[in-house]
Structures are given as structure tokens and as C-alpha cells.
Amino acid sequence: MNFLKILLKIFCWTLISIFNGIYEAGSIPANFKDSLIFPLHKKGDTKLVTNYRAISFIDVEAKLFTGLLLNRLIQWLDGHNIITEFQAGFRRDYSTIDNIFSL
Helix, strand or coil: CHHHHHHHHHHHHHHHHHHHHHHHHCCCCHHHHCEEEEEEECCCCCCCHHHEEEEEEECHHHHHHHHHHHHHHHHHHHHCCCCCCCCCCCCCCCCHHHHHHHC
């Protein structure tokens, strides 16, 4: 991650330009849609498939772009009052436990 931070300082404006181009074009590059799936052993017999879980690796650029896109989407949704106060799942600083009192 330190390597990425150094690269971001150097290539920040290049990445911004690329990400804005992707955003304006409205089309995600094909390599952003690919991931490498790796089986990770949980416990038990290594010969049983059920003792593994999958983890996936995606391009760092794709992860950065989707994070930026998520931030833009959340800002837009909040700015237009589309998400109600009762929506707690998948929101920062909210918990589904908060909605127990609404029941």
C-alpha cells in the first residue's frame, strides 16, 4: 500500500483524468470487471472443497475508481434526500441496530 501512496502522489492528476474520462464515458473498462479468485483454506481436511472459501483480487485502479464512484453516489443520494433516515444498511455511521427502536 505504501507503494500505491507514493504512486498516487506522482500520478494523482493522471488518475483523476483517467477516472473522469471513465465516468463521463459511462463505460467501465473490461479489466475493471475481472478478478482473480483464490481458494483460501478455512480449517479441516484440505481435500474437501467445503473447507475453502474464495477470496478475489481486483485491480487496484478498479478498487480506487469504485470507491470514488461510491462516494459520488452517496453524496448525490444524500443531497437529493433519496435515502430515508430509516435506511441503515450499507451506510457509514449507521447500523441496523439503530432501527430496532423504529419497530
